[in-house]
Amino acid sequence: MALWFLRGLRRGVVTTGYPARSDDSAARLPTPPAFRPAALDRSTADRLVAVCPSLALRREADVLVFDVGACTACGRCQDAVPGAAAPSGEFELAATSRAHLVKRIPLLREAGT
Amino acid sequence: MTAVRPGASGTLAGLLGAVSGASLSGIGNAVAVRLPAAELERAAHHLTGAGARLADLFAAGQDPVDLHLIWALDGEDHYLITQAEVTGDQYPPLSDIAPAAFAEECEIYEQFGIRPASGKPLNRVMLPPHAGPDFPRLGRQPPVPPADLHAPHTVGGHAFEFPFGPVRQVGVESLYYGLVTSGEEIVDLYMFTWHKHRGLEWRLRGRTPREASFHVERTEGLSAVGVGWAFAAAVEAALDVTAPAQAQRTRAVALELERLYNHAAATAALCQATGLSIGQAAAEIALERLLRLNAAVFGHRYLFGVVQPGGVRRAPDADAVRGGLHGAHGELRRAADALASTNSFLDRLEAAGIVTGEQARRLGLVGPVARASGQRIDSRADHPAPPYVEHRPAVATRDRGDVLARFQVMHEEAAESVRLIDDLLEAGAGDGTQELPAAAGSGLGWAETPRGEALVFVGLDQDGRITRARLRPASVRNWRGFDDACRSQNVFTDVPIIEASFWLTVAGTAR
Amino acid sequence: MTDGDPALSSQQDQPGVPPPASGSEPGPELAAGRQLSERIARQFGRSLHIRTLDTGSCAACEQEIRLLAAPHYDLNRLGFFFTPAPRHADLLMVTGPMVRAFDVAARKTYEAMPGPKIVVATGACALGGVYQPDAFVHGSVAEILSVDVWIPGCPPSPLTLLQGLLVAVDRLAEKVGGLSFAADETQEAAQ
Numbered sequence: 001m002a003l004w005f006l007r008g009l010r011r012g013v014v015t016t017g018y019p020a021r022s023d024d025s026a027a028r029l030p031t032p033p034a035f036r037p038a039a040l041d042r043s044t045a046d047r048l049v050a051v052c053p054s055l056a057l058r059r060e061a062d063v064l065v066f067d068v069g070a071c072t073a074c075g076r077c078q079d080a081v082p083g084a085a086a087p088s089g090e091f092e093l094a095a096t097s098r099a100h101l102v103k104r105i106p107l108l109r110e111a112g113t
Numbered sequence: 114m115t116a117v118r119p120g121a122s123g124t125l126a127g128l129l130g131a132v133s134g135a136s137l138s139g140i141g142n143a144v145a146v147r148l149p150a151a152e153l154e155r156a157a158h159h160l161t162g163a164g165a166r167l168a169d170l171f172a173a174g175q176d177p178v179d180l181h182l183i184w185a186l187d188g189e190d191h192y193l194i195t196q197a198e199v200t201g202d203q204y205p206p207l208s209d210i211a212p213a214a215f216a217e218e219c220e221i222y223e224q225f226g227i228r229p230a231s232g233k234p235l236n237r238v239m240l241p242p243h244a245g246p247d248f249p250r251l252g253r254q255p256p257v258p259p260a261d262l263h264a265p266h267t268v269g270g271h272a273f274e275f276p277f278g279p280v281r282q283v284g285v286e287s288l289y290y291g292l293v294t295s296g297e298e299i300v301d302l303y304m305f306t307w308h309k310h311r312g313l314e315w316r317l318r319g320r321t322p323r324e325a326s327f328h329v330e331r332t333e334g335l336s337a338v339g340v341g342w343a344f345a346a347a348v349e350a351a352l353d354v355t356a357p358a359q360a361q362r363t364r365a366v367a368l369e370l371e372r373l374y375n376h377a378a379a380t381a382a383l384c385q386a387t388g389l390s391i392g393q394a395a396a397e398i399a400l401e402r403l404l405r406l407n408a409a410v411f412g413h414r415y416l417f418g419v420v421q422p423g424g425v426r427r428a429p430d431a432d433a434v435r436g437g438l439h440g441a442h443g444e445l446r447r448a449a450d451a452l453a454s455t456n457s458f459l460d461r462l463e464a465a466g467i468v469t470g471e472q473a474r475r476l477g478l479v480g481p482v483a484r485a486s487g488q489r490i491d492s493r494a495d496h497p498a499p500p501y502v503e504h505r506p507a508v509a510t511r512d513r514g515d516v517l518a519r520f521q522v523m524h525e526e527a528a529e530s531v532r533l534i535d536d537l538l539e540a541g542a543g544d545g546t547q548e549l550p551a552a553a554g555s556g557l558g559w560a561e562t563p564r565g566e567a568l569v570f571v572g573l574d575q576d577g578r579i580t581r582a583r584l585r586p587a588s589v590r591n592w593r594g595f596d597d598a599c600r601s602q603n604v605f606t607d608v609p610i611i612e613a614s615f616w617l618t619v620a621g622t623a624r
Numbered sequence: 625m626t627d628g629d630p631a632l633s634s635q636q637d638q639p640g641v642p643p644p645a646s647g648s649e650p651g652p653e654l655a656a657g658r659q660l661s662e663r664i665a666r667q668f669g670r671s672l673h674i675r676t677l678d679t680g681s682c683a684a685c686e687q688e689i690r691l692l693a694a695p696h697y698d699l700n701r702l703g704f705f706f707t708p709a710p711r712h713a714d715l716l717m718v719t720g721p722m723v724r725a726f727d728v729a730a731r732k733t734y735e736a737m738p739g740p741k742i743v744v745a746t747g748a749c750a751l752g753g754v755y756q757p758d759a760f761v762h763g764s765v766a767e768i769l770s771v772d773v774w775i776p777g778c779p780p781s782p783l784t785l786l787q788g789l790l791v792a793v794d795r796l797a798e799k800v801g802g803l804s805f806a807a808d809e810t811q812e813a814a815q
Contacts, residue, residue: 003451004391014398015698018783019796028408029781036807053327054753054778066805070753072778074327074418079426086807092799093776094788098766100801101751101774241725249759279726280677280733283706284690287678287726308726309680312760331754334684334779378687381694397694404691414781415684618683 026091030073032066033085037108040064044081045107051080062107068093069101124163124186125193131159142350143183143192143557150180150197154205157195160184161209165193166490167477168590169568170210170217172199172225173581175252180204180227181583183557183568187495192557194570199227202256206231213477216593216622222259225252235259236303239310239623249315251581272300279308282609286619292605299608302599304592306623313624317582322348322422322549322571325579329569330417333586333621335375338367339562340569340586340621341420346498347571348422350556352549359543360424361499366542367411367419367429368560369530374403375563375616376523377445382613383520384452387461392452399445406441409433424546431538442531449524462517466598466611469514478594480565480587481522482615486514492559492566504536516614551577562587564617588621664740668714668793671703675713677733679720679765684779685747689717697782704789710736715792717744717785718769721755722762730768742792745771746785748778776800 016023040048045064049057056070057077078085095101125144129135132152138145148156161167169183177198184193197204206229207214219238222228228235237259246254272295279287287309293301313332317325322344329344330337342364349356356364377400384393404414410433411419419425452458468478473486483490491508493501509525511518555572565587572581598611676689692699693706707713710733722730734743743765748754750765751774757763765771775788790796 001391003454004395007395007447007451008391011395011398014401014695015701016696016783018786019790023783025405025408026781026783028405028412029783030408030413032776032805034805034807038807053324054748055756056753067752068800068805069751069774069776070748071776072417072748072753074778075412075426076327088803088805090800090803090805091781091784092787092796093780093784094791094798095774095776095800096772096791096798097801098751098771098774100798101776103803103805105804105806243725279729282708283674283676284686284693285678286681286683286686287729308729309678309720309723310725310760311680311721311723311755312758315760316758328754331682331684334682335687337684381690394695397691398696401691401694401696415687415779417684417778620681620683623680 027089029091030075031087031090032068032071032073032093033075033078034088035064035066035085035105036083037106039081039084039109040105040107041109042107044084044109047080048077048084051076064105064107066103066105067101068103069095069098124160124165124189127163128156128159132156140194140350140555140557143194145194145196147196150199150204153180153182153195153197154207157182157207157209160193160195164188166474167210167213168192168566169570169583169585170214170221171570171583171585172221172227172252173572173583175225178225178227178252180221181570182210183570185496185566187490190496192496192559194557202227203230205229212475213593216589219259222255224250226255228255237305237307239307241307241310249312251315271295288619292608294605297604299599299603299605302596302608304596306619308623309619310623314582314584317579319578321578322573325582326421329582329584330420332584332624333588333618334415334417335378335618336371336562336564336567336586336621338364338371338416338420339560340567340584342368342560343558343567343569344571344582344584345420345422346558346560347556347569348549348558348573349547350558351554351571351573352552352556352577353554354423354547354549356424356547357545358499359541360545362537362540362542363425363429363544364420365500365504366434366534366537367416368562369534369537370403370407370410371416372530372563373442373445373527374400374407376527377403379523379613379616380445380449380452380520382616383462383516383610384458386609386613387458389452389455389458392448392455392458395448395451396445399441399448402437402441402444406433406437409437421546423549425544426546428544429538429542431542434534434538438531438534442527445527446524459517461610462520462614463515465516465607466603466614467513467515468594468598470512472597473514473594476593476597477590478565479590480562481519481526482591482594483565484508484510485518485522487512490566492561496559498559500537500540503540504533506533516610519614549577551575564588564615564621565591584624586621586624588617588619591615591617592622665794668742669703669795671705672715672789672793673705673707673713674715674717674789675707675710675733675737677716677718677730679718679726679730679750680723680761681720681747681749685719685749688779688782688785689719689746691782692785694782697786699786699789702786702790711738713737713741715742715744715789716769717746718765718771719746719750720765721749722765722768723760724762727768730765734769742772743769744773744775744788744792746775746788747780748776751776754778
């Protein structure tokens with residue numbers, strides 16, 4: 001056991017300081033996307049909805065409804081329409097109400113842009 | 114028709130000589146032999162005599178049901194599929210392969226209603242007790258429901274059955290064990306996994322391969338790359354598509370990273386099972402470093418979303434690998450070395466959970482479990498698909514078949530994985546995907562996941578949509594060995610140790 | 625949070641507080657309810673015992689949950705402890721899409737925990753992603769259990785899980801409700 005004890009002392013502390021301090025490893029985590037309203041119209045929104053494998057996207061009139069709770073951060077929406085979505089960087093995602101995870105993103109792209 | 118490779122032609126010719134009414138065809142990259150059902154027993158006898166390993170048994174279709182047996186000719190770099198149409202409720206008993214095929218025979222019975230003619234009782238494995246005629250199946254309902262089989266209590270009438278689960282210790286999957294014991298010694302152990310059976314093979318029907326791959330990699334999340342690769346390879350074989358070479362190397366980089374973190378996780382679980390908290394902490398530090406490495410290299414701690422049919426979705430960050438791989442592996446190696454010098458730990462592992470070479474062979478076990486029992490099988494070496502053709506792994510084996518042997522095999526493999534990753538990056542790993550035509554076909558794919566060979570068989574219709582996806586992660590084969598391992602002179606407290614050394618998942622079989 | 629009565633809705637802003645009788649003004653019952661809720665949260669905030677429940681996961685969520693006890697994350701330093709005994713548990717972390725064959729086991733596990741208790745649905749499958757409801761699965765754990773906190777992710781990393789546990793006991797404020805996931809605002813927040 002002395003072997004283990006010494007190893008442990010030499011190894012030192014690896015424990016995160018979260019939540020008191022931020023943790024650099026968070027920067028590498030996959031995160032749900034943030035969508036660019038200026039890049040979205042009905043047809044691009046429909047393409048995003050069609051490609052999502054996890055039931056996280058649907059379109060209601062001129063709003064893209066994004067369910068963060070269903071999102072797996074797989075990135076298929078970003079691949080399908082480059083520029084329409086990018087990782088949000090958000091990993092602190094816990095919600096005390098299911099509705100807080102459902103986001104409504106307006107489709108603001110102008111015709112001909 | 115697929116050209117039959119020279120080595121296999123001996124076994125194949127012998128098979129064709131031994132049975133009558135056979136016809137050959139190519140299914141992608143494997144040879145299919147269609148036989149009358151009456152010849153199946155003779156075929157199975159011949160093939161097992163020639164050293165073939167039963168790798169899978171499954172059914173497809175309805176009226177008639179098409180029974181498929183997948184045979185691995187490991188010494189001849191060949192997979193052989195024997196197919197037979199089964200009309201009526203029964204097929205020949207296939208006693209030569211009965212021990213290996215038991216779990217699959219139970220699955221087939223529940224899903225297709227056909228059973229071997231031996232009359233032996235079959236367990237309920239996939240579908241819950243309340244599954245009535247309308248419950249979704251791949252075929253039709255069995256005429257008589259399968260039993261909730263309990264093992265016979267054979268120890269002089271004094272054994273009792275101790276049900277455990279499905280909700281078990283913290284942070285482990287749901288699984289129901291029945292432990293038959295005379296007090297301390299385990300007389301028998303049987304498992305039901307239908308509590309978390311998710312019906313994946315049923316759910317994949319009608320989907321395109323790209324849509325399906327999202328779900329396939331979540332069959333067994335800890336083998337996302339391996340099972341995803343086997344599926345991608347099956348689709349590519351069916352459509353006669355080849356992934357670009359740099360994408361193939363990327364797949365292997367991801368698979369070896371997957372192997373590394375799984376072996377670290379298994380080591381942590383072994384330490385937890387033996388009560389060595391300090392060893393567990395050391396292994397967990399290595400595990401966390403490996404998972405962060407995965408996130409840096411491929412953008413996901415568990416390597417989801419890397420493999421897709423036709424190629425890969427992303428290239429590895431080679432700088433991240435060079436910066437982190439040797440450090441993380443060094444952490445794991447130092448933990449393993451310290452464990453190998455800790456007698457109190459080794460004492461718990463030696464002679465625990467023994468699976469003999471004969472048992473491993475008879476049950477068709479795969480992966481580190483089989484290799485630790487002296488079975489030198491590894492689909493990367495036996496059935497090399499690119500890039501393993503150029504980058505051949507050394508196969509690690511031991512003879513004792515106990516928990517310690519499995520621990521040693523895993524750490525030898527981990528070192529080999531590091532070497533392979535270095536070589537693959539040297540040769541160049543990138544992204545790239547071949548487009549998939551929408552066409553009919555069927556194909557067999559395989560990959561050596563951390564827990565052993567995973568097989569996937571895919572059938573596509575003329576729109577390129579899935580008609581049958583057979584998913585056979587290694588866990589489907591190896592849980593059978595877990596029963597045997599626990600039975601051989603072990604006590605209750607050995608069960609978690611043996612379970613950690615197998616490092617299977619319930620999800621891989623309850624799919 | 626519920627006090628063990630499944631009739632209490634969990635969809636309220638303040639967990640544990642019963643809804644006011646219609647037409648009446650908030651009275652002493654509401655104030656007492658809030659006080660009780662705060663006392664419970666303070667108690668949970670100091671020492672919380674966690675039970676896990678797998679209703680059909682792919683096994684990745686379980687691996688991340690196990691890592692909460694590992695040296696890099698060490699949930700014990702925050703007063704959280706894992707317990708295998710439902711009788712000792714305060715919080716239930718539930719993964720998986722609630723396979724229908726698991727319903728009875730899920731309910732029994734929940735009922736074996738004495739109140740007050742918190743249910744945390746963990747991972748995309750448990751929240752309604754990945755699986756559409758069908759004959760095999762409900763698709764989300766909220767179909768069977770009364771959920772108090774939802775943690776997205778596939779799988780949620782240990783940092784995400786830690787934040788979720790701290791939100792569940794009111795030691796961290798929820799963040800996601802105020803995020804729009806529409807590019808301009810979220811980019812500012814991420815900086």
